[in-house]
Amino acid sequence: MSTPAKRYSAAKEKVRGNGTGLAEFRDSLNFDLDPFQEEACLAVASGSGVLVAAPTGAGKTVVGEFAIFQALSTGRKAFYTTPIKALSNQKYSDLVAIYGPERVGLLTGDLTINGEAEIVVMTTEVLRNMLYADSDTLDSLGYVVMDEVHYLADKFRGAVWEEVIIHLREDVQVISLSATVSNAEEFGGWLDTVRGDTRIIVSEHRPIPLYQHVMVGGRLLDLFAEDVSFDEVAGAPEKMAEVNPELTKLVHRSAGGSGSRGPRGRGRRGGKGWEVDREQLSTRVSRPDMIMALDHAGLLPSLVFIFSRKGCDAAVAQCVRSGLALTTTNEATEIEQAIDLVAHTLPSGDLDVLGFWPWREGLMRGFAAHHAGLLPIFKEVVEELFVRGLVKTVFATETLALGVNMPARSVVLEKLEKFNGESHVSITAGEYTQLTGRAGRRGIDVEGHAVVLWQQDTDPAAVAGLASKRTYPLNSSFRPTYNMSLNLTSQFGRERARGVLETSFAQFQADRSVVGMAKQVRSREESLAGYAKSMTCHLGDFEGYAKLRAELSSAEKEAAKTISRLRRAAAADSLETLQRGDIIEVTGTRRLGRCVVTELDSAWHDPRPTVLTEDKHIRRIGVQDLNGPVQVISQIRIPKGFTGRSPKERKDLAASLRNALTESRPPRESAPAYDFTGSDEQEERITALRGVLKAHPCHGCPEREDHARWSERHAKLLRDTNKLRSQISGRTNTISKTFDRVARVLEDFNYLLPAAEDAAQVQITAAGQRLRRIYGERDLLTSLVMETGAMNKMTAEELAGFISALVFQARREDHGPDPRMPTAKIQMAWETAVKLWSSLSDAEAHASLPETLAPDSGLIWPIYKWARESDLRECLRGTDLAAGDFVRWAKQVIDVLDQLAKIPDLDSGLARSCNQAVQRVRRGVVAYSNVLD
Structure with a gap:
């Protein structure tokens, strides 16, 4: 019997005897294949699927390029998929350079070039959509390369990778390229289960050694006592990873406040670098000085990761102000030429x-x-100039760590913590590895360098822990969506669809995790028994007393929230009634004091008047700046034509403001009275609970607070343990159970007919067939609004503006008042969307499903204005949107409009408006792409 191992061995011998195209492919390269590359190519040549997990810069893409070579040699197609459009564009350009534009295509949702070519580069979503539509483009497909496949762990988009892997025809070879993950064998085992024979090739070797440092006051100090690289530390005995004693001394000196004099630096051995003198050492370093220190050490070009957009922009501004210049005259001239090309493509205004x-x-x-x-x-120009060696330092957020080819000689981490949207958390060992993995340019550098900037709380041992681990587990984020469930049901029927979902990597991992989870429950049960004993009170039932305390705390928090909501509503009302010349006092978070209103801004979704303060500063205020309503304490006349730009204008008006205050003029009208207290029912409940609490026997216990601390620990651990028990009980058939819940919601809204006893009789309604063509996080909500006809009579610009509400998600929560809409039709559609979302979220809560994102009005005005051909400045006025964000969201609006336009039997007027809206939004900076340049 022919086993996979025997087939692989035979293929290896055949290749070495030049029986396949590997020898010819090898001859086309200008470098030798590394052992892992050769092993992976041999597996591809043998007909196996392949999972290649290797560090950034190790050359994984060579395996994908060999698969493309094989496809062309055998007369079949090859698809190359990537997670982001920028990476697709880059790969398309690379392949065009090798095979010519006639043989290579590009599909990224908003861009189609030669889509029926032999080689097509695309985003993974495009391939998923093709599979569900059973596209003719899939004919003759022989190979699919899935670059950055570890992206399937992404919370929002990761499920697409699993959908593609599950649905591709059995005869298609899948070549999966991943960063180094700690559970490659597990992921490879799943691939082998769903795709058949799959070889797992793992390389943990970096072709360019990576050395670790800490920068203290502009001096570079080795992180480890021994002169070792990342590979050596990660696989070395414990003594090899000993922290540099100079850094350890620094920790003690910083903790003891013994002045700013720090350790003496050590020059690198073996002629590798730099000398560090023994001058007095300040532990902090400015960004310009940090760049100069890297330059002095020969470590440019460098990527400096700052986990904040504002931080990146501020770093550039600081370097400019310092007068720092890293380019020669000739380099600056080359950069200027590249910039001029950009300037010509953008409207000068x-x-x-x-x-x-x-x-x-x-x-x-x-x-x-x-x-x-x-x-x-702008990003594309930065990437190009950095690769060409003209730009020496790029300050980047962590999004750069994905995909785009921008290796550097050194990588700097300004901090070891980041904001994850909710709180500041330390970066993981996996994230550290991903970020620093870009250090060292293959074929250019003999070594790469990772540098951590010293902070007051930096712990060298913790840095060493991050720098010596390869922990990067790949965990599935897969769950059935409404669109996915309908497409699966359409193709396979309900029961078979459930079976298909059970083959997902998510279920594969769930089945393996139950044993470990049960062990955790047993351990926690022992701790719970100990906590229960410690919280025992001799005066009575402390568990009951603790429940009363928790109930009172919850009631008080709810009352506080009610008061907060009343204050915000009152603040919004008061801003709405302001007039030019009103004198008010701002005592909220901004504490601006007494101000005069100079300009009203009611064109945006919340009032944000402009004011002049007593100290002559122009400011804008909004609800978020106030802790209650503003009171009009007087009025003055604002001079005609007042702009606030002139210092004299501001000085004169501030003088009028002060004069008015001394004259004590009466306000324009009496301010309404506001009652900032909780409801009578809330207050009564709180009073009653306090009474019951005081009457409880345990309330008088002298050890009450000690018991309470153990009780709180017991309650938290019990919640966590019950959650774990619930997870265990639901692990079996987890994904199919979620599918059943999704199907119930689809039935509730008449997208699926209720399941008959014979599951094969399940039918998808006409609305369900239309929903099959809508992809996105708000797929069902978008369809529900469309089915009402609320969008049918909209103009193209109205439709573009409204669709943005079903696409956009603000980076920060906005709890302001309901927005004003540009037109009555958008207003009606918005109100319809909000009502439908409320019904949908209720149904999802009842079905124990995650809540669909609420519609978001934050982009309606900008996109509406843009579709009406306003300039970019006008579109962004009054918003917090960056230009890059606007372009990114505008392209997503185009994507949804294009999806709707292609739905069969769609209202003809709506289809026409969708196509017109696409053309109106796809202009100027939104339409620009360098792919065709």
Whole structure:
């Protein structure tokens, strides 16, 4: 019997005898294949699927390129999928350079080039959509390369990778390329289960050694006592990973406050680098000084990771102000030429709002920022100039760690913690590895360097722990969506669809995790028994007393929330009634004192008047700046034509403000009275609970608070343990149970007919067939609004603005008042969407499903204005949107509009408006792409 091992061995011998195309492929390269690359290519040549897990920069893509070579050699198609459009664009350009534009295509949702070519590069979502539509483009497909496949762990988009892997035809070879993950064998085992024979090739070797350092006051100190690289530390005996004693001394000196004099640095051995003198050492270093220190040590070009967009922009501004310049005259001239090409593609009137001039100034000096808020064309230029060696330092957020090819000689981490949207958390060993993995350019550098900037609370031992681990587990984020469930039901029927979902990696991992979870429950039960004993009170039932305390705390918090809501509503009402010339006192979080209203801004979704303070500053205020309503204490006349730009204007008006206050003029009208107290029912409940609590026997216990602390620990551990028990009980058939819940919601809204006894009779309604073509996080909500006809009579610009509410998600929660809409039709559609979302979220709560994102009005005005051909400055006025964010969201609006336009039997007027809206939004900076350049 032929086993996979025997087939692989035979293929290996065949290849070495030049029986396949590997020898020819090898001859086309200008470098030798590494052992892991050769092993993976042999597996591809043998007909196996392949999972290649290797560090960033190790050369994984060579295996994908060999699969493409094999496809062309055998007359079949090859698809190359990536998680992001920027990476797709980059790979398309690479392959065009090898095979020519006639043989290579690109599909990214908003861009189609030669889509029926032999080689097509695409985002993974495009391939998923093809599979559900049974597209003819899939004919003759032989190979699919899934680059950055570890992206399937992504909370929002990761499920797409699993959908593709599950649904591809059996005869298609899947070549999965991943960063180094600690559970590659587990993931490979799943691939082998669902795709058949799959070889797992793991390489933990970095082709370019990576050395670790800490920068203290502009001096570079080795992190480890021994002169060892990442590979050596990760696999070395414990003594090899001993922390540099100089750093340990620094910790003690910092903790003891013994002055700023720090350790003497050590020059690197073996002629590798730099000398560090014995001058007095300050532990902090400015960003310009940090760059100069890297330059002095020969460690540029460098990527500096700052986990904040504002931080990246501020770093560039600091370097410009310092006069720092890293470029020669010739380099600056080359950079200027690249910048001029960009300037010609952008409307001159948009350059200021796009931040073009500060961006240009930084680039000319050799440094730049790179983050999601940057205009895509700006990011592309930064990437190109960095790769060409003209830009020496890029300040980037962690989004750069994914995909785009920008290796550097050194990588700097400014901090070891980041904001995850809810709180500041330490980065993981996996994240550290991903970020520092870009250090060391293959074929250019003999070694790479990772540098951590010293902070007051830096613990060298903790840094060493991050720098010596390869922990990066790949965990599935897969769950059935409404669109996915309908497509599966359409293809397979309900019962078979359930079976297909049970083959997901999510279920594969769930089945393996139950044993470990049960062990955790047993351990926690022992701790619970100990906590229960410690909280025992000799005066009575302390558990009952603790429940009363918790109930009172909850009631008081709810009353506080009610008061907070009343204050915000009152603040919004008071701002709505303001007039120019009103004198008010701002005593909230901004504490601006007494101000005069100079301008009203009611065009946006919440009132944000402009005021002049007594000390002559122009400010804008909103609900978030207040802790209650503002009171009009007097009025003055605002001079006609007042702009606030002139110091004299501001000085004169501030004088009028002070004079009015001394004259004690009466207010325009009496201010309404506000009652900021909880409801009578809430107050009565709180009073009653306090009485019961005081009457309880345990209330008088002298050890009450000690018992309470143990009780709180017991309650928290019990909640966590019950949650774990619930997870264990639901692990069996977890994914199919979720599918059943999704199906119930679809039945509630008439997208699926209720299941008959014979599951094969389940039918999808006409609305369900339309929903099959809508992809996105708000897929069902979008369909529900569409089915009401609320969008049918909209103009193209109205439709574009409204669709943004079903796409956009603000980076920060906005609890302001309901927005004003540009037109009555958008207002009606918005109100419809909010009502439908409320019904949908109720149904989801009843079905124990995650809540669909609520519609978000934050992009309606900007997109509406943009579709009406307003300039970018006008579109962004009054918003917190960066230009890059606007472009990114505008492209997602285009994507949804395009999806709707292609739905069969769609209202003809709506389809026409969708197509017109696409054209109106796809203009200017939104339409720009460098792929065709």
